[in-house]
Amino acid sequence: MAENGEEKLLAVARHIAKTLGHNESMADDILQIFSTFDGRFSREKLSEDQQPSDDGSGGVAALERALNSLDSQISRFVASDQPIWSDPADSAAFLDAIDELVNLTREWSHASSEKPISACLSRADDMMQQAMFRIEEEFRSLMDHGAESFPVSHRFDESEEEDDVDDGEEDYDDSQIPVAQPLTDYDLIIDALSSATINDLHEITKRMLAAGFGKSCSHVYSGSRREFLEESMSRLGLQKLSIEDVHKMQWQELEDEIDRWIKAANVALRILFPSERRLCDRVFFGFSSAADLSFMEVCRGSTIQLLNFADAVAIGSRSPERLFKVLDVFETMRDLMVEFESVFSDQFCVVLRNEAVTIWKRLGEAVRGIFMELENLIRRDPAKAAVPGGGLHPITRYVMNYLRAACRSRQTLEQVFEESNGVPSKDSTLLTVQMSWIMELLESNLEVKSKVYKDPALSYVFLMNNGRYIVQKVRDGELGVLLGEDWIRKHNAKVKQYQMSYQRSSWNKMIGLLKLDNAAVGMNGLGKAMKEKLKEFNMQFDEVCKAHSTWVVFDEQMREELRTSLARLLLPAYGNFIARFQNLGDIGKNADRYIKYGVEDIEARVNDLFNGTSTARK
Amino acid sequence: MPATEFQGSFGRSLLTLRRDQTDSNHHHHQPQNTMEAELDSFQRQVAEKFIDLNASAGDNNLLSLDWISKLLDSFLCCQEEFRAIIFNHRSQISAPPMDRILSDYFERSIKALDVCNAIRDGIEQIRQWQKLSDIVISALDSHRPVGEGQLRRAKKALIDLAIGMLDEKDHSSTTSLAHRNRSFGRAKDNHSHHRSFGHFRSLSWSVSRSWSASKQLQALANNLNTPKPNDVAASNGLAVPVYTMTSVLLFVMWVLVAAIPCQDRGLQVNFSVPRHYQWAVPVMSLHDKIVEESKRRDRKNCCGLLKEIDRIEKSSKVMNELVDSIQFPLSEEKESEVKQRVVELVEVHEGLKKGLDPFERKVREVFHRIVRSRTESLDSLC
Helix, strand or coil, X not given: CHHHHHHHHHXXXXXXXXXXXXXXXXXXXXXXXHHHHCHHHCHHHHCXXXXXXXXXXXXXXXXXXXXXXXXXXXXXXXXCCCCHHXXXXXXXXHHHHHHHHHHHHHHHHHHCCCHHHHHHHHHHHHHHHHHHHHHXXXXXXXXXXXXXXXXXXXXXXXXXXCCCCCHHHHHHHHHCCXXXXXXXHCEEEEEEECHHHHHHHHHHHHHHHHCCCHHXXXXXXXXXXXXXXXXXXXXXXXXXXXXXXXXXXXXXHHHHHHHHHHHHHHHHHHHHHHHHHHHHHHHCCCCHHHHHXXXXXXXXXXXXXXXXXHHHHHHCCCCHHHHHHHHHHHHHHXXXXXXXXXXXXXXXXXXXXXXXXXXXXXXXXXXXXXXXXXXXXXHHCCCCCCCHHHCCCHHHHHHHHHHHHHHCCHHHHHHHHHCCXXXXXXXXXXXXXXXXXXXXXXXXXXXXXXXXXXXXXXXXXXXXXXXXXXHHHHHCCHHHHHHHHHHHHHHHHHHHHHHHHHHHHHHHHHHHHCCCCCCCCHHHHHHHHHHHHHHHHHHHHHHHHHHHHCCECCCHXXXXXXXXXXXXXXXXXXXXXXXXXXXXXXXXXXXXXHCCCCXXXXXXXXXXXXXXXXXXXX | CCCCCCCHHHCCCHHHHHHHHHHHCCXXXXXXXXXXXXXXXXXXXXXXXXHHHHHCCCCCXXXXXXXXXXXXXXXXXHHHHHHHHHHHCCCCCCCCCHHHHHHHHHHHHHHHHHHHHHHHHHHHHHHHHHHHHHHHHHHHCCCCCCCHHHHHHHHHHHHHHHHHCECHHHHHHHHHHHHHCCCCCCCCCCCCHHHXXXXXXXXXXXXXXXXXXXXXHHHHHCCCCCCXXXXXXXXCCCHHHHHHHHHHHHHHHHHHHHHCCCCCCCCCCCCCCCCCCCCHHHHHHHHHHHHHHHHCHHXXXXXXXCHHHHHHHHHHHHHHHHHHHCCCCCCHHHHHHHHHHHHHHHHHHHHHHHHHHHHHHHHHHHXXXXXXXXHHHHHHCC
């Protein structure tokens, strides 16, 4: 019934137009007015009574009429000074006109061989070009002006709208970013396009792609978003630096730049790029290839900028002081690799993905290179000035503290070393091999250094001290876990051996003097021999004590051990000797003249050993 | 003893190699004549490569993507051989004068890395032009006779292309102003569509805005002197391959800068090699040919000497003139002329499209190999 009513209405409308319209174009205008008045009076419906006649001329006429109408509409829009999209009714009408044009063209393209039709189609094409020109401008305008800027304090454990809340983001602020500031400090200004704008853009995109203007569309889109992205990156303080720039930077400056980079990389890969991806997908919804291409165009430059910096760090100096920062960059790349793979998952981004992996691996190489440089440093450390008193050498302290600090990043280091081409043995990781090797080098170097001392006893003290320090620094910590119990045991034994060697070299002869020799000839002979021996002993003892009390044994426990061990050897032997001496008849009567020290005195002087001078005491 | 770690083809365990070296504690003094033979062979190989390149430089092939790719291949070969030489004589490289000489080479190679990166950006620039020529083609290359709208579209793209291909010196006054006057936040009304088709500096991601290709080349060439006789003697002749490799590196970078658009492109570099080096003649011959090309009237102010750029420029210029000359309605003569020009443009466009990606990959490979060579050798310099 309603249909009938509508039919009647349309018929009336047509009749009015025909009667009132004195010529065809007037009738046309009247129909036009009707069509804008009410949706039911669409041009198509009003011209429905036109049947394509056999020779097609009626059809062409219809086509021409339709084109005329569209022409006037489109021309009106194209000529307009105001942005069409400032008025939703206008924009809708414009899009409708374009859609109609597309439909018409499609409908009639089969007949394009006929001259009149072909002329119409050319005209239609022309109109389409004009419309596209205009719509491209509108698109650009919407891209640039449709954004609202608002500041956002972004916390990394906030999930992003409806999609990807991965557990990684939850743990994120616990362990992984090595920045000093709290994460809530990432103040970003997000230039978000409103939903309405995105919708508008999508509508335009559909038409542009349908009309073969996809490339231009993508281009305008990418240009606009790329600018925004570049601005965001520069707001994060990231400079564009060449590899040489980075190479020449002062370390302090580079450290700061690395911190900025870590922040920028995180913001880019966790916030900016994913949000650009979402935007792309929405604007180019239904056209995945265009979306992929546009996204790549938007993000490529910033990605290259980020990767280039990481590359420059990897290519740079191998100075050991850089280890921790280079590890930071390595870890950032590692942690962001998942993000990288997911954001750049499409066909156009393979190159970027591969670059990222290459650079990440290069960072690992850099870390290994730094350890090699450390090895060189140790090997090259000259054995010039001896440490006074045989104490701790600065290189021992430096290396051991360095390794302890390095081993706090043990897991990362394991990863780094597994990547090298080394051949692991079945019971130790490559990191262990590296650490063991450094220890070997250090010990070799110390051995060479120990030979600088003229007194071999002092060499042993030196080796003792440094060896002890090494074991202590190894023992409680990751380094100990790496090197293993066996290693610790072996080295403790080594230190013990040095102690024995020290004892032997300085004290054996002395103690030998105190041996009671029963083969002496007669009482007088014995007494004389003992007198000589005692004299000799006193001299040596004095000498040794004088010298050795300025020597250092920094470790309290070891110091006590040494003293106790010496005392145990010395005191009973001395006691016996003195007692014997005093009982030697008339010599014995004057024994006190030769006995310089009582047993307590000996003990006291032994306990004074290894106190070091105030300067040597370290 | 210097320790070495060579990954990849030499594949030795990092630590076993170093241990062997330290434990054995002897110098690898190869008998003098095999080393001489090795160094001579290197000179010969370099010479052969460049003679070859010279031979294939005729017939409009010089500075084409194809030819430059060949040049890069030659570079990679020479690089590999150089790397092997250094490896074979690594026991000597940590002692003077080789430590200083090699260290100098690796400093220069860093500059080359930045050139490679800038070239990569330049290739991207060329891709932008490709997009424009693509638009021209799609506007004009249809089954229907050319309409006014399509012509307008083609014209717009051709203008953009012409502007985009202007040497940056002429370009900078217009667009960089637009860049600099950006208010914090949005660039609103200075939007010319020039912006979206990119200017060199806005497309340069790997180097700062003040980076200069010509300065970089000059620095690369700075103090590049033939090795002093004392140095040659003291290094057992190793100073010569280093000089050779440095010269080759400089030349290759110079060619890249000559061919591909980049920031502050300038070709004034003091580059001369004494004739007694086997490779001097072919290298200098190529150098001279390229300088000559750069001075040609029609190429004097171009943004890159790449043959394909020249072709696109010429083709699009012809097209532009043709488009300007068109009056509607289109005569059949005009129409067929348009079709013909389109076919030419398509040919140029396709050639570029096919060749650009592999070329970029090659440049990238050069970059990675330079890094690798540097890393390996530095790690063995004690």
